[in-house]
Amino acid sequence: MKQCFVIQGYGKKIDYTNGRELDLDASYEIIKTAVESAGLECVRADEIVHSGTIDVPMYERLLNADLVIADLSTYNVNAAFELGVRYALRPHTTIVLAEEQFKSPFDMSHIVIRRYKHLGEEVGYKEARRLMKELQEAIKQIIGNPVTDSPVYTYLPQLKPPQLSSQLFKSVAIPSAPKPSITLAGVSPSPVAQIVGEDNPSAKTMLDKAMERIKNDDFSSARLLLQEVNKMRPDDSFVVQQLALATYKSKQPSVLEALGAACEILKVLTPETSNNPETLGLWGAIHKRMWEECDRSECLEKSISAYERGFYIKQDHYNGINLAYLLNQRALHAMQDGNCEEALADFVQAKRVRKDVIRFASPLVDKLEDKHGRYWVIATLFEAAIGLGDKQAAAKWDAQAKAMDVPNWMQQTRETQAIKLKDLLTQYVELTNNNN
Known part of the structure; x- marks a missing residue:
């Protein structure tokens, strides 16, 4: 079966040009449904089960995938970089998407960008149906009759696509559910495996389960899962934010210790100078709770400062x-x-x-x-x-x-x-x- 690799951020991300927060997982659900309906397997980087750095399987898919769909919504720098890599490696079979308020920071007039409307938390039902239909038609046309869409190969038509160890564009097999490992008698599965219900789960599987646990107020389990996801995706701000939230909400081993641990987690996102409203809202909430526990004026001041910046940036x-x-x-x-x-x-x-x-x-x-x-x-x-x-x-x-x-x-x-x-x-x- 032909394979599609989706370039996109994960979870909720901020569009810093207008302060809007978009749930990119809602967009991915539509993309995945459209791709599978067109007869291809679909995977995003956080669904890849791997050991070590994600870079190797990611670059393999940018080279070998039969189709790549890149969603540039929220001005995701990583997505733009990966799209550039794909354009350098393959002359065709790449689709570019972006939310309707996306304005390119550079000249992309020679690139077809398919637009869709995002409501923030979700993509509306009518818009989802429209986008799925458009993608299905585009995929069938592009796969059936590949036409050069890479600006690299458009302006350098004499360029030859690279080959990898004598294999010319061999489709990368996307792993399905991991095979269960052999469990020795008397050896219990890890806490994460017990929560998720499978060994070696992908980052997306663990993150989805963690968000489910947060909704059900099971913050201790969510914290365990998010710690594992954070190891796999240490630079993902959404994962860091959710880990900080689950940590301080868990109140373990004590309220103040949990708040202190959440502070340390969030410092990776430089909340003292950040313009991310979600980071600021969390920083404000943590210090508000600290102030309620210890009545220290500096905690109150930090909380007010964070909420104030978050409010005037996002107007929420x-x-x-x-x-x-x-x-x-x-x-x-x-x-x-x-x-x-x-x-x-x-x-x-x-x-x-x-x-x-x-x-x-x-x-x-x-x-x-x-x-x-x-x-x-x-x-x-x-x-x-x-x-x-x-x-x-x-x-x-x-x-x-x-x-x-x-x-x-x-x-x-x-x-x-x-x-x-x-x-x-x-x-x-x-x-x-x-x-x-």
Whole structure:
């Protein structure tokens, strides 16, 4: 069977030109379905079962694959590099994709780029069907009648494609499910094998299982899996972010130790200077929890700084609503210390942030199809209304949130945060009245 190799990032990635976060795994599902429907086997680098560096099997596939599909969405430098390698090795059978907001940083007018629309968390049903149909037709045409598509061979037509040890473009066999290893009597499989249910799983298999465990609040198991994926893909920011999340959420061996370990993991992404909103949101969350545990002002300051940068880069409700709450906390501390001017500045800033949060979040209520995502938007609008003293809006969002069929812990989290915010604002008002 002919083979297709997909060049693409994994998981959720940030498009730094506009701050959008795209789930590239959602794009890959569509690509894989289209490729398999066209009669080819399909693999992405994270699905390759290998030992040692991934570079060797990756370059083998860039040379030998019957078809390569490169998705340049989010301006992935690795994807662009690998596409260049493919163009240098093979004169034809390469397809280039990109999300519709992709703007090439260099001249690619001579390259056909097939566009698709990504909604962030997913590709819409109609768009998915359209893209699959377009890819299926393109694959059948390109495989059946190869035409030079590489700019290298277009402008250097006398160039001959390279050969590898007397084998001319032999298709690379893509491994299916790994063969089970022989288990000696009395020897238990590794913890990772027990969780996944197979020996020698691919990075994608482990990552998918880890994300499933995170959704089910099994952070300890997710942490084990992500540690293994991180060894295989140490430079993948999404894996690092999820490992930091699972680590601090696991609370093992203790809350503070887990938070400290998460900090060390995230430092690889230079959160102090990063412009990645997801990294900043995690850095803010970790230091917020540290501050709640130890009441150290430097933790509060780091959390505010991270949420502030994340909010103004991404203009999202998560970073924004946390920023507003922590500004109120800092205002209360300033008022308790008698620094009324600083307290007032933070209190006013918190109100302004909440107004921006409402402006950014309100349109999402009717757009989000994911139930849990929609719930958190409504919960955010509920908290923002409380922070602004808008009782009517708070009652409206409270009723909508209560009517949603979500796990009890989600309702409890929203209600607990509302109580904390109301208490915080009450304390601030009382201190303000006393100081006057």
